[in-house]
Amino acid sequence: REVKSDLVMLSLSSSGQCGPDSHFAGYAPLFGAWGGLGWMSGYTDGPPVEMRHVMDHSAGYHAVVALMAALHQRRRTGEGQYIDLAARDVASAMIGDALLMASLGEDPVRPGNDDPRMAPHGVYPTANTDRWLTIAVRNDREWRALVGIIGTPGAADDPRFASAGARRRNRQSLNRLITEWLGNRGAESTAKRLQNVGVCAHASWNMQEIADDPHLRQRGALTAVEDPAIEKRFAVGPPARFSKTRDVGIRRGTPGLGQDEDYVYGELLGLSSEQREDLESREIIF
Structure with a gap:
């Protein structure tokens, strides 16, 4: 600063430059585990899922945004500043809703493929080996459109599935219904049928399919x-x-x-x- 008073500098570390854990070293798997992101990733009936690759990228993204903010401030005021960024803090910032629930005395659980509002919402096996179909239903209109494709008598009027809240509460029964329906259907053809009636659906592509995609x-x-x-x-x-x-x-x-x-x-x-x-x-x- 003695040489350049408007200097902008950022330190990106495991746990930051201050606090009782500031001396701890760490790598990507630790950031997610330490910051709570690993605990909230995975299926409800399974263990926490290690978050590795995403943490390096996410910490880097936050660093770039913080630097741009400091440079913008310098452009306005002529003042530089020092930025202390911890990868562990970045992980915790990504589970803010779960931390809020915990502070209110609730017990957040790992959601797997569930969504807080949408049901059905998940990745389902199809008739083809290791071919999976992603489906997300946002409202009652899309649910009725999905039922029309499934063709299950009475499903649209079933009180268990009559509203978004009911579908969410009975999502296990709903998931079984969809899994049984998809048992003898292909992922790609079914996705096209659902898309044609306005239901969000797509096959879960592997890397070769992505590499061959003409759109990309x-x-x-x-x-x-x-x-x-x-x-x-x-x-x-x-x-x-x-x-x-x-x-x-x-x-x-x-x-x-x-x-x-x-x-x-x-x-x-x-x-x-x-x-x-x-x-x-x-x-x-x-």
Whole structure:
């Protein structure tokens, strides 16, 4: 700060820079377990589910948003600031509703595929081996449309399923009805029938189906990458589409070690060769 008073700096750690646990090390599985996210993930009758990959990404996303907020504040006031972000806090922030329930004396349980308001809401097996169908019914109109496809006599007027609240309370019986119906039906064909009548449904795709999806390819969500060192392959592109910024996305393979140093230090940062040598000699850059 003595050199640059408007400096913005962020520390992202396991448990933060203050508090009794600030010295604890941690990795992604611990963040979810420590922050309560693991306890709230999984089926009601099963154990907590380890949350690993999502925590690294979620903590990084929060760090970027916090930095942008601090930079916006600096633009308005000219003042820099220090940001202390803990991955454990990020996990706890993602279960705010469960923490609120616990503070009111309730006992939150792992929801599995259940939804607090919608029923049916889940992933159901079909006639095909390891082919699953996701169904989510939001209201009575969609429920009646689903019953029309199922063709079960009296289901629309069954008092157990007559309202969203009743369906939610009797969701186990409802899930058994749907599972039995899907026992001799295919996932893709059934999904199309349900979509045609306005019911949210889709087969749970595997990775090959996603890679072959023409919709994702046309949007650039999957991008063909070519590089002299590798064969042509598809990579995951950025999910956002900008109307004014066109040059966004993956355009080449992974750069080699130090491949872009001249561009970054020279063109972007404007450092001379003497400045770079000085910084390298002091091990500020490598």
